[in-house]
Amino acid sequence: MSPRLLSFHHTIKALILFGFAGYIAYLVHSDRILLYIAPRMVDYVKWSSLALYAVLCTKAIRRTHVPQYA
Amino acid sequence: MLCKRLFNDWPLTFSPFYASSCSSLFSGKKQPPDLSWIGSEELQNFKTLFISIVLEALPFVLLGVLVSALLQMFVSEQTIRKWVPKNPVLGVLFACALGIVFPLCECGMIPVIRRLILKGMPVYTAVVFILAGPIINPVVYASTFMAFRTRPEIAYSRMALAFLVAATIGLLVYRFVRTNPLRAGLKYGAAPVHTHNHAHEHGHEYGHTHHHHTAHGHDHGHTHDHSHTHAHGPGWRGRLSGVLGHASDEFFDMGKYLIFGAMLTALIQTFMSRESLVSIGEGTVSSHLFMMGFAYVLSLCSTSDAFVASSFATTFSAGSLLTFLVFGPMLDMKSTLMLLSAFRAKFVLLLTGLLVIVTLIGSLLFERIFFQ
Numbered sequence: 132m133s134p135r136l137l138s139f140h141h142t143i144k145a146l147i148l149f150g151f152a153g154y155i156a157y158l159v160h161s162d163r164i165l166l167y168i169a170p171r172m173v174d175y176v177k178w179s180s181l182a183l184y185a186v187l188c189t190k191a192i193r194r195t196h197v198p199q200y201a
Numbered sequence: 202m203l204c205k206r207l208f209n210d211w212p213l214t215f216s217p218f219y220a221s222s223c224s225s226l227f228s229g230k231k232q233p234p235d236l237s238w239i240g241s242e243e244l245q246n247f248k249t250l251f252i253s254i255v256l257e258a259l260p261f262v263l264l265g266v267l268v269s270a271l272l273q274m275f276v277s278e279q280t281i282r283k284w285v286p287k288n289p290v291l292g293v294l295f296a297c298a299l300g301i302v303f304p305l306c307e308c309g310m311i312p313v314i315r316r317l318i319l320k321g322m323p324v325y326t327a328v329v330f331i332l333a334g335p336i337i338n339p340v341v342y343a344s345t346f347m348a349f350r351t352r353p354e355i356a357y358s359r360m361a362l363a364f365l366v367a368a369t370i371g372l373l374v375y376r377f378v379r380t381n382p383l384r385a386g387l388k389y390g391a392a393p394v395h396t397h398n399h400a401h402e403h404g405h406e407y408g409h410t411h412h413h414h415t416a417h418g419h420d421h422g423h424t425h426d427h428s429h430t431h432a433h434g435p436g437w438r439g440r441l442s443g444v445l446g447h448a449s450d451e452f453f454d455m456g457k458y459l460i461f462g463a464m465l466t467a468l469i470q471t472f473m474s475r476e477s478l479v480s481i482g483e484g485t486v487s488s489h490l491f492m493m494g495f496a497y498v499l500s501l502c503s504t505s506d507a508f509v510a511s512s513f514a515t516t517f518s519a520g521s522l523l524t525f526l527v528f529g530p531m532l533d534m535k536s537t538l539m540l541l542s543a544f545r546a547k548f549v550l551l552l553t554g555l556l557v558i559v560t561l562i563g564s565l566l567f568e569r570i571f572f573q
Contacts, residue, residue, distance in 0.1 A: 144453060155256070167253040175260035182263045186452065189445040 145190035148183050155180035243471055250467035257502055258308040258459055258535065263448075265309025266455065269316040270447035274440060281320045289325065293371040296326045297364055300334035307335040307503060307536045308459065312451050315543040324382055328552065329371035331540075335503040335530035336363035345526065348507035355519060358567050359526045366527060366559050373555060382548035458542050462535035466500045469534075488521040489561055496529030503530035520568025528560045 158164035159177055168176060286292045303313065310331055318327050335341065337360055345356040501509055506529050510522050517525075532553060540549050 144449065148449070148452075151259075155259075158256075164256070167249065168256050172257055172260075176256055179260035179263045182267070186445050186449040189442050190449055192442070 141190050145187050148187040148190065152180045152183040152187060155183075247467050247471045250470050251463055254463040254466055254500065254535070255460060258463070261309040261502065262312075262455055262459055263309075263452065265312045266448045266451045267444070268303065268309070269312040269451055270444045272313065272316050272320070273447050274444050276320070278321045281317060281322055285322055285326055289372065289375045292323065292326045293329050293368050293375075296329035296371065297333045297337060297367055299330050300336070300338040303334065303338075307331070307530055307533075308539070310334050311536065311539045311543060312455050318383065318543070323375075324378065325371045325375035328374050329367045332370060332531045332556070333363055333367035336360065336527065337367075341503050341507075341530070345507040348511040349514075352514075352519070354571060355523065355526070358523055358571055362523060362527050362560075362563050362567055363531075366531070366556070366563050369559050370552070370555050374552075378548070378551075382544050384543065384545055455539060455542065458538040459535065462500065462538040465538075466498065466534050469498050485518075486561075486565070488517060489524045489564060492517065492521040492525040493528045493557065493560070496525045497533050499529070500533040500535040501529060506530065518568065519572040520564050523567055524560060524564040527564065528556065531560070532556050 155164070155176055158167070159173070159180070164173055164176065284295075286295055314327050314331055317330075318324060342356060342360060345359055346353060349355040496506070499506075499509070507526060510525050513522060513525075537549060537553070540552075544552075
């Protein structure tokens with residue numbers, strides 16, 4: 132795969148992860164998260180949004196260092 | 202109507218919030234006639250169920266993916282081979298106890314298992330871990346104990362029956378399964394395959410989720426997992442980015458099955474009429490079978506299903522609740538799809554059949570002996 136396409140691939144994945152992380156953040160912020168999960172689970176989901184964000188960052192970094200993986 | 206049904210059936214979870222959201226959605230919103238289906242109750246039910254299933258599983262899937270990435274980076278094949286006892290009976294016992302160390306529920310379990318099999322763990326041990334792990338662990342024991350506070354014997358017998366079922370099935374698999382049950386794309390015994398072919402992986406990633414019922418030996422590029430190890434620097438930063446990189450690859454690999462499974466579950470729960478099924482499950486054996494199907498369809502996480510089961514305590518016998526509590530975490534719709542990402546369809550079918558038979562016999566026996 133060409134480096135440009137690979138970079139595009141990682142960008143798309145990063146965007147998908149960003150969508151998840153952002154949606155969770157939005158739900159937590161607006162308290163709508165309680166519509167969907169038991170209050171006991173809210174903390175775990177919050178943390179998972181942070182983990183998603185960490186993974187997203189590595190995707191974004193990898194995107195800028197494409198030749199290493201091509 | 203449907204909303205009311207949901208209200209009755211989900212006493213624990215989001216019903217009060219749900220009712221308020223329904224009323225706020227339908228009050229005073231003028232919509233063009235074409236789009237009226239967007240506000241329909243079915244669609245709202247579907248959306249709520251779908252998002253709640255995905256959100257509840259997400260932390261556990263992430264945890265499983267991270268553990269799996271850590272295993273990939275820091276635990277060698279030799280270590281795994283040294284850990285797992287050679288003797289099959291000891292191996293099965295070892296796998297049953299493994300859940301105490303890794304308190305994951307079934308959504309987090311499957312990435313870890315896939316990694317362990319690739320690293321050379323025998324398949325029967327892995328199967329026992331898949332089955333026993335989500336039940337025999339401290340978190341699940343505590344939640345079952347809390348849910349059935351007045352009847353602690355249900356928590357005890359849940360653990361005992363899960364142990365018996367998993368051990369029986371593990372020994373049967375050890376005795377009878379000789380062929381490699383992994384999907385064609387997954388290499389056995391983990392010879393590191395250096396084919397880092399992203400074009401291949403990408404081409405299949407989003408296209409094939411609808412075809413996974415058929416055993417067509419579809420290779421969707423797991424081999425790339427082994428190839429990153431040397432690309433990262435030696436320091437802790439290199440290792441950290443390696444772990445996160447593996448985690449994200451694996452997350453995308455499992456995530457599509459999770460989302461598709463959650464979608465199917467939500468669809469069935471939206472359109473299935475539960476009253477008719479409840480009336481079927483009146484007899485002794487049929488109530489057990491019903492509870493199995495119910496657990497399969499609901500696809501609850503093993504850490505929270507005890508609370509749902511306790512809400513049925515008045516309508517169903519203790520034995521059938523036990524079936525629900527043991528069968529559900531071992532196999533449900535979501536985890537079937539996730540299993541299909543690792544194993545051949547034939548093996549998953551065999552496992553399903555074995556589970557239904559062994560769990561049914563086990564819970565009927567337990568009911569005779571302990572609950573009467």
